[in-house]
Amino acid sequence: MPLQNRVTPTGDIIATPHRGMFTGNRGIIHDPATKTLLKKRWSSPAWITCLCEFRGWRRPVMGRRSWTELFFLDEATAFAAGHRPCFFCRRGDATRFRAAWEEGNGVKNIRAREIDAVLHGERLERGKKRLHPLPVPVARLPDGAMVQQGEESFLIVQGRALRWSMDGYRKMEGAVVDVVLLTPPSTLRVLGAGYQPVLHPTAS
Numbered sequence: 001m002p003l004q005n006r007v008t009p010t011g012d013i014i015a016t017p018h019r020g021m022f023t024g025n026r027g028i029i030h031d032p033a034t035k036t037l038l039k040k041r042w043s044s045p046a047w048i049t050c051l052c053e054f055r056g057w058r059r060p061v062m063g064r065r066s067w068t069e070l071f072f073l074d075e076a077t078a079f080a081a082g083h084r085p086c087f088f089c090r091r092g093d094a095t096r097f098r099a100a101w102e103e104g105n106g107v108k109n110i111r112a113r114e115i116d117a118v119l120h121g122e123r124l125e126r127g128k129k130r131l132h133p134l135p136v137p138v139a140r141l142p143d144g145a146m147v148q149q150g151e152e153s154f155l156i157v158q159g160r161a162l163r164w165s166m167d168g169y170r171k172m173e174g175a176v177v178d179v180v181l182l183t184p185p186s187t188l189r190v191l192g193a194g195y196q197p198v199l200h201p202t203a204s
Contacts, residue, residue, distance in 0.1 A: 003062055004037050006071050009080035009146045009153040009164055009182050011129045013041060013070065018166045021074050021200060024049040024083055025067040035062040045120040046112070048086040049078040075197035076155055077164070080146035080182040082123030087112055097195055104189030115186075122184035132181040135188070142191035144199065147179040154179070157203055168202030 004015040007024075027043030030036065049072060061069045072078040075085075085094040094112075101115060102108055124130055131148065138147065139159040146164070147154050154161040154176055155169055161176045162169035181188065191197065 003035055005061065005069060006166070007077065007081050007083075009077050010148065011041075011081040011123065013037060016166050018073075019052075020071045020077070021052070021198065022049050022072045022078055023052050024070050024072060024078060024086070026070065028065065028068055030062045030068040032062060032064050037068070045116045047081075047083040047116070047119065047123070049075060049083045049090070050086045051089045054089040073164070073166070073168070074200040074203070076144045076146055076183075076199055076203075079144065079184075079187050079191075079197060080153070081129075082119055082184055084112075084115060084119065084187070097190060100190040100193040100195035101186065104191075104193035105186055118186050119184055122186060129182075130184075132185055134179065134181050135185065138176060138179060142188065144183075144191045144195075144197040145188055146182040147176065148182050149176045149179045153182060155199070155203060157199070162203060168200050170202075 002015045002017045004013055006014050006016045006018060006020065008014060026041065026047045029038050029040055029043055031038060059069060085097045087094040098110060102110055122130060138156060138161065141156045143157050145156045147156065153164040155164055161172060163172050
C-alpha cells in the first residue's frame, strides 16, 4: 500500500504510488511506528519544497521521528499548496524566489520566516485551503499559476489551462470558467516577477 504522502494542488495529502519531482515537508505530522499521518496536517509554518536527491543522502520515508517526507508532482503544485523552495538543499532557487518575492511584493530584505508568515495566512482559512479571487483573467496569469474549477485543478501555461492529475497534466478543450486561484497571491506575484517554477514534462 502506498503511503499517504502525496500533496495535491489544494494542499490535501493523499495516498498514491506516484511520487513526483520534488519532496518537502511541513514539520513532523506522522507516526513512524505505523507510517501514517497524524490528524494534524502541519506542525510548522515553514512549508518547504526540497530536492528528491541531495548529496547522496537517503532517508527512510516516514521511518523516524523527523520531518514528514511529502511529495509533489512539480513545483507549481507545491506552490499552489502553499510551499516555497528550501534554503538548504535548493539555495539557488530559494534565493531567486526571495528576490522575485521582494520585487513582486514590493518589500526589501525579507527573511524566510517572514515569507512563511505571509504564506501561512494565504494558504489556510479555518484549517482548510484558502481560495482566492482571480486578480486578472486566466489568460493573463503568469506561467505556473494554478486555479480550481469545481473539483479539478488546472495549471496555467502561456495563457492556456492544463488539467492536473496524479501523473501529469492533460490538455483540455475550451476555456476554464468560474475558477478561483489556488496559488497564494504573494507567490503569484513572485511568478509575475519572473520566477520560473520547475514544471512536470507533461506541461510542455
